[in-house]
Amino acid sequence: MEVEKYLSRIGFAGSAVQPSLELLRSVHTCHLLAVPFEDLTIHSGGEVRLDLQLIYDKIVNKRRGGFCYENNGLFFWLLTHLGFHVTMMSGQVRNAITQMYGPPFDHLILQVTVEGRRWLCDVGFGSSGFIAPLSLDTDGLQEDGHRVYRIRRNLEMHVLESQKEENRGEDGEWTEIYKFTLTPRRLEDFIEMCQYHQNSPSSIFVCKSFCTILKPFGRLTYIGRRLITTMFPSEATDGKLEVTTLELKDEEIPEVLAEKFGIVLSSPLIPKDDPITPPDVQY
Template sequence: MDTMHVKTYLSRIGFAGPAEPCLEVLRSVHTSHLLSVPFENLAVHSGGRIQLALPLLYAKIVDQRRGGFCCENNGLFAWLLSELGFQVTLLSGQVKRVTTGRYGPPFDHLVLLVSLGGQRWLCDVGFGSASFTIPILLETSVPQEQGHRVYRVRKDSGMHFLEWQQEENRGPAGDWTEIYKFTLEPRCLEDFDEMCRYHQSSPCSIFFCKSICTVLKPDGRLTYIGSRLSSTTYPSEATGAVLKTTTRELKDEEIAGVLAEGFGVVLNSPLIPKDEMVVPVPDIY
């Protein structure tokens, strides 16, 4: 498939209305994608392989109504934005591991830069629980609030660092936690092939060690890992709610139904649930 069926893709993510290349549309399709397309690696744990060819990504995410990890979701989303008339650049990111405090290698994460009206915006519909809902402005290091969370982009020695303050840590005196770092050097999707294979085979990758599926909900997030299902409700000024997470253990025979009902994901092959410890990355990046 050399051309994308834009209307079908927009219908897949629940976007309706004029799709002009403007900031309002960029924000809307970004949020719509996060609310509709799960961040998941279930192909790795159900006998499949992830390949970064755009027609294959379109067939999986749009036609089969599946999700994917960063290279899949952001790679396909970049194609959509380009078809809508946006100027999009693929960037290489390196995720900071919570358990070790180390960064992954280059091309560990794929993120997008959109240039629009003389400003640059960071877009990312392929990250997971720490993801931002609407694009982040790159032209400033000033904190940018998104509901109950605050993000900023810090620059240091040619590197950009995406950081956040979580719910319990907001405010001028709050500490900033690094999520990932990236450069602004333009990349192409093929540059991520090697790391795509790494994430499907390395014990240093969370995607090889754990079966994962998570999706943004209007009031929180639903997450499946291994044999657990967690539902998180985000704080809201309107309701006065506090951050709340409930978790339940799943029997193996329940998982397929949970994936279908909660995430809209139907697998063609049986899933082998997995939740193993991730081996620390041996090198320091």
């Protein structure tokens, strides 16, 4: 496992001699622009194992992506080797169907302390994720591209919320994304939930084959038999968020994955876009 090869994989061309907030922001954004958030291993006959060497080989050597345990697990390794003080943390994602939270270890996120401040990092969440690290030392509004975020604290629990640009302001409508504590965790702590997300009908990763990646203009997302292009608000879109969907035939999907996401699978993909079964237990 080589730091320089990882940095090359994510297209980072700056100086990584000393930990700094500028470096943290740069590698965080570079990772999101280069490494997809995807679950295609599950739908092509494979299994995700929380072994850093295997994850490195998949993401760096094979130029694949992964879900949170893979992307953030490997990002933890990179930041540690760049000299940052990094802590793994457990997140619980809010279910869009039930509006309830998942169990502990549902999501892996990172806390990074640099230049005397604490930052939330997450390169493994997809379309609702933030582009640059968010400060853990404020509950105020934090602008990030076309979204606004805040981290609200309730006793020991922290809640990440987002707000669309048209609703911007303290009194605007906020959407809860996930909650977490600052308790340090290890990669091994997430093994049970990693298995759950590969086998449960209540997991989006089981029910839907997908791949999504951040682009300078917006986001590209493959799901089931669809390719979705999201354009961020700009002059070209008259200041509006623009979403277009292209229906795909099964035989077109491998070419789309290769051309749009740089992914070539070693085994055939079985496209899937099934409804998600709400979990029996709520948190």
